[in-house]
Amino acid sequence: MSENNTLLQVENLHTSFFTDNGEVRAVNGLTFRLDAGKTLGIVGESGSGKSVTAYSIMQILAETGRIVEGSVKFKGEDLTKWNAKQMQAFRGSKCSIIFQDPMTSLNPVFTIGYQLEEAILLHTDKTKKEAKERAIEMLTLVGVNEPEARVKQYPHELSGGMRQRVMIAMALACEPDILIADEPTTALDVTIQAQILELMQELQKKMGMAIIMVTHDLGVIASMCDEILVMYGGRVCERGTADAIFYHPAHEYTKGLLRSIPRADNMNERLVPIGGTPINLLQMPEGCAFCPRCDAAMKICLTQKPDEYRVGDDHLASCWMNVKELYDSQEENGNGE
Amino acid sequence: MANEAKTTSEYLLEVEHLKQYFPVRQGFHTVMLKAVDDVSFAIRPGETLGLVGESGCGKTTVGRSLLRLYQPTAGRITFDGKVLLDTGEQYDENGRPVLDASGKPVKGPAIEPDMFPFRRQMQMVFQDPYSSLNPRMTVEDIIGEPLDVHKLYSSKAERRDKILELMELVGLNAEHAMRYAHEFSGGQRQRIGIARALAVNPKFIVCDEAVSALDVSIQAQVVNMFEELQDKLGVAYLFIAHDLLVVHHISDRIAVMYLGKVVEIADADELNGSPIHPYTLSLLSAVPIPDPETARHSKRIVLEGDVPSPLNMPSGCPFRTRCRYATEQCAAEMPPLSDRGDGHMVACWNK
Ligand SMILES: Nc1ncnc2c1ncn2[C@@H]1O[C@H](COP(=O)(O)OP(=O)(O)OP(=O)(O)O)[C@@H](O)[C@H]1O
Ligand SMILES: Nc1ncnc2c1ncn2[C@@H]1O[C@H](COP(=O)(O)OP(=O)(O)OP(=O)(O)O)[C@@H](O)[C@H]1O
Ligand code: SF4
Ligand SMILES: [Mg+2]
Ligand SMILES: [Mg+2]
Numbered sequence: 001m002s003e004n005n006t007l008l009q010v011e012n013l014h015t016s017f018f019t020d021n022g023e024v025r026a027v028n029g030l031t032f033r034l035d036a037g038k039t040l041g042i043v044g045e046s047g048s049g050k051s052v053t054a055y056s057i058m059q060i061l062a063e064t065g066r067i068v069e070g071s072v073k074f075k076g077e078d079l080t081k082w083n084a085k086q087m088q089a090f091r092g093s094k095c096s097i098i099f100q101d102p103m104t105s106l107n108p109v110f111t112i113g114y115q116l117e118e119a120i121l122l123h124t125d126k127t128k129k130e131a132k133e134r135a136i137e138m139l140t141l142v143g144v145n146e147p148e149a150r151v152k153q154y155p156h157e158l159s160g161g162m163r164q165r166v167m168i169a170m171a172l173a174c175e176p177d178i179l180i181a182d183e184p185t186t187a188l189d190v191t192i193q194a195q196i197l198e199l200m201q202e203l204q205k206k207m208g209m210a211i212i213m214v215t216h217d218l219g220v221i222a223s224m225c226d227e228i229l230v231m232y233g234g235r236v237c238e239r240g241t242a243d244a245i246f247y248h249p250a251h252e253y254t255k256g257l258l259r260s261i262p263r264a265d266n267m268n269e270r271l272v273p274i275g276g277t278p279i280n281l282l283q284m285p286e287g288c289a290f291c292p293r294c295d296a297a298m299k300i301c302l303t304q305k306p307d308e309y310r311v312g313d314d315h316l317a318s319c320w321m322n323v324k325e326l327y328d329s330q331e332e333n334g335n336g337e
Numbered sequence: 338m339a340n341e342a343k344t345t346s347e348y349l350l351e352v353e354h355l356k357q358y359f360p361v362r363q364g365f366h367t368v369m370l371k372a373v374d375d376v377s378f379a380i381r382p383g384e385t386l387g388l389v390g391e392s393g394c395g396k397t398t399v400g401r402s403l404l405r406l407y408q409p410t411a412g413r414i415t416f417d418g419k420v421l422l423d424t425g426e427q428y429d430e431n432g433r434p435v436l437d438a439s440g441k442p443v444k445g446p447a448i449e450p451d452m453f454p455f456r457r458q459m460q461m462v463f464q465d466p467y468s469s470l471n472p473r474m475t476v477e478d479i480i481g482e483p484l485d486v487h488k489l490y491s492s493k494a495e496r497r498d499k500i501l502e503l504m505e506l507v508g509l510n511a512e513h514a515m516r517y518a519h520e521f522s523g524g525q526r527q528r529i530g531i532a533r534a535l536a537v538n539p540k541f542i543v544c545d546e547a548v549s550a551l552d553v554s555i556q557a558q559v560v561n562m563f564e565e566l567q568d569k570l571g572v573a574y575l576f577i578a579h580d581l582l583v584v585h586h587i588s589d590r591i592a593v594m595y596l597g598k599v600v601e602i603a604d605a606d607e608l609n610g611s612p613i614h615p616y617t618l619s620l621l622s623a624v625p626i627p628d629p630e631t632a633r634h635s636k637r638i639v640l641e642g643d644v645p646s647p648l649n650m651p652s653g654c655p656f657r658t659r660c661r662y663a664t665e666q667c668a669a670e671m672p673p674l675s676d677r678g679d680g681h682m683v684a685c686w687n688k
Contacts, residue, residue: 021515046524046555062519100523100550101467146646149363157359160464160546161392161579183523186549187464189391189579189620216552222629242629260557262582270564271557271586278555280510 006075007178007210008034008057013070015049015056024281026052028234028289029070034178037204039211041221041242044231045253047278050214051100053231054180057212058097059087074178092123095178096171100186100214102163105170106155112166113151116173123174138169141199143192160187168196175207182214197224218261222246227314230254233279233289236308240315250317252294288320296321346418348379349573350403350541354428355412357395357402361648370647372398374597376412377432377674382540383571385563387588387605389581389620393647395597396577397464400543403575404459405452417540421455423448432673457487460534462547464577466526472519476529479518480504483536503532508558523550531559535566543575548583560587581621585609590680593617596655597647599674603681613683616656654686662687 015027027049034040042050055061057072059079072079079090091097099105107115116135120126126134139147142165155163164187171179179200185193197220203209213224221228222242230238230245230253238251249255256274276293285291291301301320308316309323357373373395380386388396402409405422414421425444427435435443460483463469470479480500483489490496501511507528518526527550534542544563548556560583566572578584584591585605592602593614601614612618645651651658657667666686674682 017520019516019520021512024520044552046528046550046552047522051522101465101526103465103468146648149361149646149648152362157361159393159397163465165392183550187392187546187579190581192392216556218553218628246629257552257554260554262557262560262586270561273558273561274554277505277510278508280512282512 005035006033007036009071009073009076010053010057011071011073013053013056013072014068015052015061015065016068017062017065019064022282025284026065026234026281027056028284030231030234030236032229032236032239034210034212036177036210037208038226039204039213039224041225041228042212042214042231043216043221043228043257044237045257045278047281048231049234050231051182052234054097054182054212054214057180058091058095060091060097092119092174092176094176095180096174096176097180098168098171098182098184100182102160102167102187103155105167106163108155111152111154112158116151116166116170119170120173134173135169138173139166141172142166142169143195144169161189161192164188165192165196172199172203175203176209178210178212179203180212180214183216184213185215185217185220193220200224218246230257233284234281235289235318237290237319238315238317239308240312240317244312244315248312248315250311250315250322251290251319252296252321253290254317288318298324346415347381348415349382349384349417350575351379351413351415352399352403353377353413353415354426354432355399355402355414356410357398357407358410363648368648371597371650372647373402374650375432375671376594376597376599378592378599378602380541380573380575382573383567384590385567385574385576385588387584387591388575388577388594389579389584389591390594391596391620392579394594395647396594397545399594400461400545400575400577404461404543406461416455416459419450419455420448421450421452457483457537458540459543460537460539460541461543462527462530462534462545464545464549466523466530466550469530470518470526470533472517475515475517476504476509476521477514479529480532480536483533487537489537499536500532503535506535506562507532508555524552524555527551528555528559538570539572541573541575543577545577546579547576549578549580556583563587581609593620596645596650598655598671598684600656600684601682602674604679607679607681613677613681613688614656614685615660615662615688654684 010030010032013027013030017024017026030053044050056067067080113135117131120131120134136147144150144162144165168184185196215221225242228242228245229236232253238254249258259272262271274293279289287303288301288306291297298320306318306320308318311317311322355373355376358369358371360367361370376399390396401407403414409422411424411426413423425447427443427445429435437443477500480503481496484496490499509528531547548559551559576587588605591605591608592599595616601617612621645658652668653670654667654672657663664687672684672686674684677683
């Protein structure tokens with residue numbers, strides 16, 4: 001594999017927030033690689049560190065947050081060593097983010113047209129007039145109709161889904177190398193969602209843009225992603241292709257996740273959520289992070305963190321069950337011979 | 338007072354001819370954006386009405402204006418037998434405005450009681466958790482605020498117990514209580530908003546995309562919680578969401594909106610099994626099945642024609658610019674909602 005095709009390499013990333021109540025360990029040793037033109041999907045429980053991972057790459061963590069260990073390399077250069085000015089240039093022109101919550105990035109006191117134009121002027125070398133045209137063009141591409149009227153409106157005058165699309169337009173307008181999309185389509189209906197995903201894939205083909213897609217939407221993951229990371233408690237618990245994850249889940253958390261989806265055949269039943277309370281990041285369990293909620297937990301899960309085991313081609317999972325199965329099958333084979 | 342007189346009705350909430358227009362500047366003049374245009378529906382006690390439709394069709398605006406977070410342009414809203422709002426327009430049995438000899442609408446007296454007593458009974462979980470929670474407040478105070486406002490506890494300890502109970506209900510850890518709203522993930526914030534809405538034991542909750550930022554497992558937990566509360570306390574919901582599988586799962590009946598108007602209302606299974614309105618048909622054909630194989634091969638349905646805008650509404654039926662069945666009548670007049678049997682209401686001339 002060609003090393004120079006790698007855009008982003010995250011290694012053993014640890015990010016914590018130092019709050020009045022103690023150290024919140026949001027990300028605990030995350031490793032992944034992203035190649036140009038590829039799409040990496042991240043799924044995982046609410047609070048598992050998906051957004052914090054994205055913010056760590058961009059270095060836009062809240063004041064109390066800090067990368068405490070590990071590296072984030074962009075084309076081989078460690079971003080964690082870059083100064084504020086270098087990072088400023090990186091954000092926007094090299095790497096754009098679509099925030100989970102549109103109102104975090106839209107300013108309520110400026111019209112959306114003004115904000116779009118400012119972003120385009122800041123990150124590209126377009127003139128004012130070109131920026132204006134580009135803003136309208138981008139709004140049309142993301143399915144906002146009557147863009148000429150909409151640019152004069154303020155964020156609170158748009159519907160939730162429109163705000164989300166404005167933000168997508170803003171991120172894509174600068175044609176970044178890497179696009180981080182944090183739940184980009186949560187507020188969108190399926191038709192518009194399809195239109196937006198198509199637009200992203202088009203840009204990906206045209207410019208070799210790489211995408212990190214954080215989402216809990218199975219359909220989006222399945223149709224877009226080359227590789228999927230499943231996160232739990234700030235770590236990757238399973239990684240592989242969409243088919244591997246959905247048809248052969250190998251971590252108990254992933255299995256539980258797949259059981260809780262509403263389907264056409266369980267309309268009149270209660271859904272099956274994963275039992276127990278979510279992990280407390282102030283007090284991480286010693287062994288497997290999922291252990292306190294796992295029906296299959298064994299003694300070893302309590303005390304030792306499982307390593308990543310290969311369970312198939314391009315499919316790895318950190319769950320002791322796989323080791324047990326491996327032993328069991330070896331024993332069976334051994335006895336049989 | 339007229340609005341104090343309780344009328345008996347099988348419904349907890351009745352919305353009639355609700356209109357919500359916003360002025361928008363376009364060039365040198367101001368035009369009216371008709372976000373909600375003549376919407377009527379009713380919800381029984383302990384019932385869930387799902388509300389679905391394209392982004393921007395007016396779902397959030399319906400929720401906000403029926404709680405009078407906006408000043409509705411026109412309409413009549415009755416809650417628990419009391420009038421919440423009546424702007425005075427009169428309608429005949431076909432739903433057309435009653436006009437006097439000179440062609441002006443006949444108006445009765447307008448009624449607009451103080452909302453404070455109703456606030457406790459009617460709550461909303463907001464679509465945008467970030468802007469609806471004060472980032473500088475601790476979770477304990479965010480959830481406790483409505484308890485304070487309505488004085489719903491007798492001691493500090495009781496207040497705290499209530500808050501912790503609510504947090505557990507939505508799957509938040511007790512140690513989260515002292516943390517600030519900005520320290521939470523998107524899905525955690527959404528659950529703080531839900532706990533806050535539940536704090537005052539309301540009879541009715543507008544859930545605006547209340548589970549859309551949650552991963553499927555926590556979504557399942559919260560959906561179950563909504564259903565359990567309904568079984569136990571008889572809470573009614575207006576459940577707004579774009580995920581049709583979740584809406585189908587939780588709703589007793591579903592209303593479909595298109596460009597500010599309700600085009601179809603029916604029992605949830607009935608609507609999914611035998612939809613009638615051309616827009617509902619295309620909406621349902623696009624439900625993504627949570628399976629990679631199917632997702633890869635499913636084709637996106639493309640509705641023909643220009644997507645109209647609420648700034649520039651087509652005459653007659655709002656869907657006619659994209660409808661395969663459109664005829665001259667569709668351009669001339671808006672079809673009324675008519676009953677096609679068992680309360681399956683459809684607004685369409687040709688289907
Ligand atoms: N500023 C902060 N201070 C303290 N803790 C924080 C802060 N920001 C995030 N956290 C914590 O870090 C953990 C990871 O948060 P993150 O936002 O990455 O979750 P997520 O995986 O994106 O979840 P969701 O799907 O709900 O958006 C959460 O438990 C959250 O409470
Ligand atoms: N305060 C306001 N001022 C002006 N226009 C508004 C205002 N609030 C909403 N609108 C407009 O009303 C229309 C309906 O918006 P609404 O938020 O109700 O849509 P929605 O169905 O909830 O969409 P979504 O699924 O995207 O959240 C939109 O065209 C929007 O721009
Ligand atoms: S009324 Fe006419 S245009 Fe509207 S949905 Fe029915 S057939 Fe189509
Ligand atoms: Mg997040
Ligand atoms: Mg909305």
